[in-house]
Amino acid sequence: MPRTRTIYVCNSCGATSLKWQGRCTECGQWNTLVETVEAPRASSPAATALRAARPQQLSSVETNGIARTPVPITELNRVLGGGIVSGSLVLIGGDPGVGKSTLLLQLSEVMCASMPSVLYVSGEESTQQIRLRASRTGRIPDNLWVLAETNVEAILDHVEQSRPGLAVVDSIQTVYSEGVESAAGGVSQVRECTMALMRAAKSTGIPIFLVGHVTKEGEIAGPRVLEHIVDTVLYLEGDRFHQYRLLRAAKNRFGSTNEVGVFEMTQEGLTEVPNPSEAFLSERPEDTVGSTVGVVMEGTRPLLVEVQALTSYAGSGVPRRTANGLDYSRLLLLAAVLGKRVGLKLSDQDVYANVVGGLRLDEPAADLAVAVAIASSASNRAVHPETVLVGEVGLSGELRSVSQLDRRLAEAAKLGFTRAVCPRTPRSLSAPEGMQLVQVRTLAEAIARSLASPRAGE
Ligand SMILES: Nc1ncnc2c1ncn2[C@@H]1O[C@H](COP(=O)(O)OP(=O)(O)OP(=O)(O)O)[C@@H](O)[C@H]1O
Numbered sequence: 001m002p003r004t005r006t007i008y009v010c011n012s013c014g015a016t017s018l019k020w021q022g023r024c025t026e027c028g029q030w031n032t033l034v035e036t037v038e039a040p041r042a043s044s045p046a047a048t049a050l051r052a053a054r055p056q057q058l059s060s061v062e063t064n065g066i067a068r069t070p071v072p073i074t075e076l077n078r079v080l081g082g083g084i085v086s087g088s089l090v091l092i093g094g095d096p097g098v099g100k101s102t103l104l105l106q107l108s109e110v111m112c113a114s115m116p117s118v119l120y121v122s123g124e125e126s127t128q129q130i131r132l133r134a135s136r137t138g139r140i141p142d143n144l145w146v147l148a149e150t151n152v153e154a155i156l157d158h159v160e161q162s163r164p165g166l167a168v169v170d171s172i173q174t175v176y177s178e179g180v181e182s183a184a185g186g187v188s189q190v191r192e193c194t195m196a197l198m199r200a201a202k203s204t205g206i207p208i209f210l211v212g213h214v215t216k217e218g219e220i221a222g223p224r225v226l227e228h229i230v231d232t233v234l235y236l237e238g239d240r241f242h243q244y245r246l247l248r249a250a251k252n253r254f255g256s257t258n259e260v261g262v263f264e265m266t267q268e269g270l271t272e273v274p275n276p277s278e279a280f281l282s283e284r285p286e287d288t289v290g291s292t293v294g295v296v297m298e299g300t301r302p303l304l305v306e307v308q309a310l311t312s313y314a315g316s317g318v319p320r321r322t323a324n325g326l327d328y329s330r331l332l333l334l335a336a337v338l339g340k341r342v343g344l345k346l347s348d349q350d351v352y353a354n355v356v357g358g359l360r361l362d363e364p365a366a367d368l369a370v371a372v373a374i375a376s377s378a379s380n381r382a383v384h385p386e387t388v389l390v391g392e393v394g395l396s397g398e399l400r401s402v403s404q405l406d407r408r409l410a411e412a413a414k415l416g417f418t419r420a421v422c423p424r425t426p427r428s429l430s431a432p433e434g435m436q437l438v439q440v441r442t443l444a445e446a447i448a449r450s451l452a453s454p455r456a457g458e
């Protein structure tokens, strides 16, 4: 029996240390070292593999070995880079209850049509629970196999024996390896089990999908090195209280990380949303004070989103700022620019800003939509109907140009918007058919050209 020892592994970069330290000497991060019990190996497989490998002329390396199986779920297929690559290890992370198991069960179901069999392993749910979910999501194919198991060696035995076309392990935090003494979900267990699954995927050519839990900070729990080991990391985003879910690639060794898949959680499971802009604007009330429409790029796709703002008198207290779906400090910045550069009196006003549909806006191109929504609520004037707003707001109150403006405007025109307020661009910009362009230099000008006259009696 090899002797075990206690080491400390950095949760951020994976460096190891024999004693605990407040700061990792490798990556400089604080409080990332986690106590881990490790059994030393006689000879590490990586070292053995290294000795077995021989240098090869790069030009003579065969490239036709990468086989992709297309996924009939278009939104997922695009995010994966055009299909599932044989022998790849894919990690899907997301908040509790966001729909990770649902997505992978649906994937397993549809892949049964083009594969001899699919094995879905769950360490979290009983086979009865999986069956219940499957009844909700669709027809259950006969070649879909389920296994409630947490021992990684047992899982790999089943994979070896049954040789499925695809294997799913839900979740990596519940599986454990007999060779590691610490509890399942611990840093070394997660790392060892992922390495074992990676070796199996590479040696058999069977693609394996893993579910990974995320921490409160939104990162995949366990060592960050987990993200380095796997080929692809996808995040399923959105909260449980909104029906929309966004699937993004944070890393992809076989495709772009720019693509985003949009789904809706329904009674039947996750359904694709082929035209997300239309869906996000479907409940927008027309001609409402404090509501604007902006265009953000989600990967390579322009997406129209509704932004709402409400300003209300704060009384004698300190005025509050609340941001939902956008960066809080960005909201503070916009409120400050509106106060100082536009002369809007917000110092005695609470400001609430919200992005409709559970989306999160991280792009500065959404600044104008947020700023005009606040100005609209504060002045009680609605935005001109069928107007879309795009632009980054600078600290001097200037409106800055944004990338891919033509694509954003084309998407807005496609959805029936006839007027766009946007920054002046160095190159002349041609308006999409049926759309009037209002190109302005400053936020003050943008507000003046966006808001309709005050309502009668207000
Ligand atoms: N009958 C139903 N109709 C609509 N939505 C449902 C129904 N049953 C479950 N859901 C949705 O499915 C979600 C659960 O999905 P799922 O179990 O796939 O999530 P998960 O990400 O795997 O969660 P966990 O991290 O707990 O494993 C619920 O939060 C709920 O939104």
Ligand SMILES: [Mg+2]
Pocket: 100, 101, 102, 124, 170
């Ligand atoms: Mg689950």
